[in-house]
Amino acid sequence: MNPMATPQPYYPHYDPLRDTSPGTGMDYAPTYWRYHAGEPPENDGPVNANMEADVVLIGAGFTGLATALFLAREYGIKATVLEANQIGWGCTSRNGGQGHLAWGRLSRSQWVKKWGADTARRLHANSLEGFEVFKAMAEDPAIDCDPQHQGNLLIAHSKQAFEGLKSESDLCNSVLDYKTRLLDRNTVLDEYIGDQECHGALLEPVGIPVQPLKLAYGYARVARKLGAKIHTASPVQSWTTEGGVHYLRTPGGVVRTRTVGIATAGYTSPNLHKLTAYRNMPIMANSVWTRTLTDDEIEACGFRSTMIVTDTRKLRHYYRYLPEKRLQIGTRSAISGADAQNPKHLRTVQEAIARKFPALEGIETPWFSHGWMDISHDMMPRIVQPDSKQQVFYAQGYSGNGVSFSAYASKKLAALIAGGTIAESDLPIFSSPLPSHPLRPIRRLGQRALYKYFQLLDSVR
Numbered sequence: 001m002n003p004m005a006t007p008q009p010y011y012p013h014y015d016p017l018r019d020t021s022p023g024t025g026m027d028y029a030p031t032y033w034r035y036h037a038g039e040p041p042e043n044d045g046p047v048n049a050n051m052e053a054d055v056v057l058i059g060a061g062f063t064g065l066a067t068a069l070f071l072a073r074e075y076g077i078k079a080t081v082l083e084a085n086q087i088g089w090g091c092t093s094r095n096g097g098q099g100h101l102a103w104g105r106l107s108r109s110q111w112v113k114k115w116g117a118d119t120a121r122r123l124h125a126n127s128l129e130g131f132e133v134f135k136a137m138a139e140d141p142a143i144d145c146d147p148q149h150q151g152n153l154l155i156a157h158s159k160q161a162f163e164g165l166k167s168e169s170d171l172c173n174s175v176l177d178y179k180t181r182l183l184d185r186n187t188v189l190d191e192y193i194g195d196q197e198c199h200g201a202l203l204e205p206v207g208i209p210v211q212p213l214k215l216a217y218g219y220a221r222v223a224r225k226l227g228a229k230i231h232t233a234s235p236v237q238s239w240t241t242e243g244g245v246h247y248l249r250t251p252g253g254v255v256r257t258r259t260v261g262i263a264t265a266g267y268t269s270p271n272l273h274k275l276t277a278y279r280n281m282p283i284m285a286n287s288v289w290t291r292t293l294t295d296d297e298i299e300a301c302g303f304r305s306t307m308i309v310t311d312t313r314k315l316r317h318y319y320r321y322l323p324e325k326r327l328q329i330g331t332r333s334a335i336s337g338a339d340a341q342n343p344k345h346l347r348t349v350q351e352a353i354a355r356k357f358p359a360l361e362g363i364e365t366p367w368f369s370h371g372w373m374d375i376s377h378d379m380m381p382r383i384v385q386p387d388s389k390q391q392v393f394y395a396q397g398y399s400g401n402g403v404s405f406s407a408y409a410s411k412k413l414a415a416l417i418a419g420g421t422i423a424e425s426d427l428p429i430f431s432s433p434l435p436s437h438p439l440r441p442i443r444r445l446g447q448r449a450l451y452k453y454f455q456l457l458d459s460v461r
């Protein structure tokens with residue numbers, strides 16, 4: 001029996017830079033994943049009295065849930081997860097399900113430029129090792145999240161972008177020994193996907209698409225089976241600390257604990273804690289899912305693979321042909337929560353569908369949703385204890401690539417929370433807290449100007 005049976009209506013205008021909490025017991029955003037995943041797993045209902053916990057994790061997305069799982073499985077620590085709304089309510093239920101080999105948002109050539117070839121090689125090795133953590137979870141029958149073909153296709157939307165992919169592929173192959181392949185337009189169209197905008201592609205060997213909400217539900221089921229508690233409809237509304245004890249106030253009671261892991265990503269309100277305030281720029285991305293396609297449409301669109309696909313636009317599109325014969329596709333969206341439902345954002349995606357797959361022009365898209373990604377100010381994620389004097393930890397800043405990274409981040413976050421050390425602690429994902437940004441108060445103004453500029457660049461074919 002799920003004690004939180006009747007959710008509050010979904011509010012689409014939530015804005016992390018304006019609102020103090022992402023709601024209480026709100027229903028899920030309207031996604032195909034929610035429809036497809038069936039009923040959420042049981043949870044422990046809202047906090048309804050003052051209580052004590054060994055470890056509290058704030059947020060029940062991939063990060064909070066998988067950290068609870070690893071804490072229980074590897075250290076015997078039964079954490080309490082406090083979630084404002086529902087299991088997987090944030091980005092976790094709204095993303096493309098693309099499990100990439102991506103640690104943050106920088107390309108591998110940017111790693112080399114920023115830190116040199118040696119650190120880039122070590123980061124790459126770390127990402128391959130970390131991806132195995134995700135793969136094991138995705139392929140675990142107890143988690144049951146419909147993992148698909150391996151690989152990742154980055155499609156050039158212009159001739160110039162294809163030149164860029166050539167040098168990226170060269171660097172991957174020669175500096176990192178990561179065997180990527182360049183594909184010409186005809187190979188992409190004949191063997192993978194009939195994207196009419198394609199000028200060629202880079203094929204990475206690593207990548208697993210999943211049904212993301214089923215992944216989160218799987219994490220939740222396993223974590224609870226191992227003794228974790230998951231309280232939904234329990235937003236942390238204020239947080240005080242005295243003598244090393246944290247008091248987390250929720251509508252139903254105060255939870256006392258000595259150790260907190262913050263797993264609120266793009267939904268982190270600035271008032272939650274000083275250590276996470278304004279450390280990410282919340283950026284909105286959206287997604288649509290089409291109705292089931294007919295066999296003629298599938299043939300006309302050349303959907304021959306369910307591999308994960310992204311194009312090279314600055315405001316990139318990410319898409320997948322799903323095993324259930326639908327197209328899922330999304331891109332960047334509104335800048336503020338207030339503008340989230342502006343029909344122009346849906347129109348942008350529908351226009352992309354028509355350009356890429358003309359046979360689907362005007363197709364019904366019964367599901368349209370958006371979510372707030374945690375884009376870090378240097379595009380790299382962090383898994384840290386930001387202040388050694390406080391038992392407060394976080395894994396954040398995934399920068400739009402959290403499906404696979406969150407599995408590894410959670411394993412490492414669990415290790416830190418359990419008092420362990422991290423062997424690769426000098427790597428950029430562990431070695432410093434998330435940076436803030438000097439122009440933070442006016443970053444949205446900059447974002448508006450940047451989007452206009454990107455749209456111009458993206459229109460060049």
Ligand SMILES: Cc1cc2nc3c(=O)[nH]c(=O)nc-3n(C[C@H](O)[C@H](O)[C@H](O)COP(=O)(O)OP(=O)(O)OC[C@H]3O[C@@H](n4cnc5c(N)ncnc54)[C@H](O)[C@@H]3O)c2cc1C
Nearest residue numbers: 059061062063084090091092095096098236265371402403
């Ligand atoms: C449209 C879209 C498409 C994406 N596609 C991809 C993709 O294909 N591949 C990929 O790798 N990544 C993708 N991402 C990013 C990915 O979804 C995220 O990186 C990932 O889900 C982050 O998981 P999380 O658990 O850290 O945070 P979230 O899933 O965002 O969870 C944070 C949770 O914290 C809760 N919370 C916040 N404040 C409080 C509080 N005070 N008290 C209690 N609870 C609180 C929220 O309710 C929320 O449920 C996409 C994101 C979006 C929006």
